Amino acid sequence: MNRLACAACLLSTLAAWTPPHAAASSRVPAEKSNQIEIRNFMFTPKTLTVPVGAKVVWINRDEEPHTVVSANGQFAPSKALDSNDSYVATFGKPGTYVYYCTVHPFMTGTIVVK
Amino acid sequence: MTNQRDNENPDRRGFLKCMAWAGAGTLLMMKGGVLHARVLGLDAGTEAKDATFSFAQISDSHIGFHFAPNPDPASTLRGALAQVDALPVRPDFLLHTGDLTHLSRPDQFDTLAGLMQESRAGKGKAFYVPGEHDVIGDNGAEFFRRFGERQQPGGWYSFDHRGVHFVGLINVLALKAGGLGFLGNEQLAWLKKDLAPLSAETPVLVFAHMPMWALYPAWGWGTDDSVEAMGYLRRFGSVSVLNGHIHQIQQKVEGNITFYTARSTAYPQPAPGVGPAPGPLKTVVPDRLHSYLGIRSVRHVQGKDALAITEGVMA
Structure with missing residues (x-):
């Protein structure tokens, strides 16, 4: 249970980090x-x-x-x-x-x- | 110095083309450093009877390769081994001149070892040297653990068999950026010492994966410091150098030293400089593939200062 909760927490953390990630991926064409x-x-x-x-x-x-x-x-x-x-x-x-x-x-x- | 590379000698080229496409076996005999070719089945058979011993060479089985023109190199290796097993004279041992695998993966080495165990020749004594495809990522640790002779820390070795001195060299390690095959000072010093006690009359047979002469350096077909090694071998009356790597037959005679490259059991490569790069010859029609693959058997005829070399295609 705890592990699941933790995973969920991690997932939501990751989700919360989506905007900066998206910003990073917008630089992908330059990296390509x-x-x-x-x-x-x-x-x-x-x-x-x-x-x-x-x-x-x-x-x-x-x-x-x-x-x-x-x-x-x-x-x-x-x-x-x-x-x-x-x-x-x-x-x-x-x-x-x-x-x-x-x-x-x-x-x-x-x-x-x- | 005679150069019998088939792209430089029209007769030789025509002959080899015919051999590769028609699938005819040929007996190649070296006498005093000069190569003689006979078509198998004519007069070659009588000379085979004189042989004191013979051995077979296979090369470049590239287990793990999965593209055109041969997505199943395991089956063509099996075919090559069956061909060795079917030779009229049972070879004393088998020589594999490298690129057992395509990517040095343990499962690919497993497959190779399993196929060898299926064959009478493969189960018997077999000598191996690694190709550059067998040493990727671990400097050959896995290869040497399974197939090494464990004579020298560097993996090179020698042995005597019925009066012929055999030397297995490693020229696929410590390769330098921009370079070709490489033996290195340690191996060269060992070779010099290994050959020193032999009389000049001793027939010597050297085998390594990459060509031991500058066959086509632009495609990496050569060994940077092979000239030093050849310097130690020049005093001998009869030296044969066998290698793989280029997946086709090429020969060169230099004094008493004759160089032979072998066919692959997996796929052919283009002739030197034909096309943009080396690599699998993809244009081979599937039902013609076997005529590009093959084995080699070598017979020693006592008192004749010559090794008789026979090329067999898998057609």
């Missing part, structure tokens, strides 16, 4: 442009410039698995991305982040955070 497509063994765009705090989304459009791994461990590595799997990383600090696919290391890309 921070998408990198993996197609034909290439990261496109190869270099992406984003503001500090930006979320970057990689989506694998190949039928081969790929990974997104920082060349010098600057951000958390993805797992193996199967077809249409995606991976998100948030870039909190300015800098240049070189990454590659560990399955096909000739595939490299760069995120520039300004």
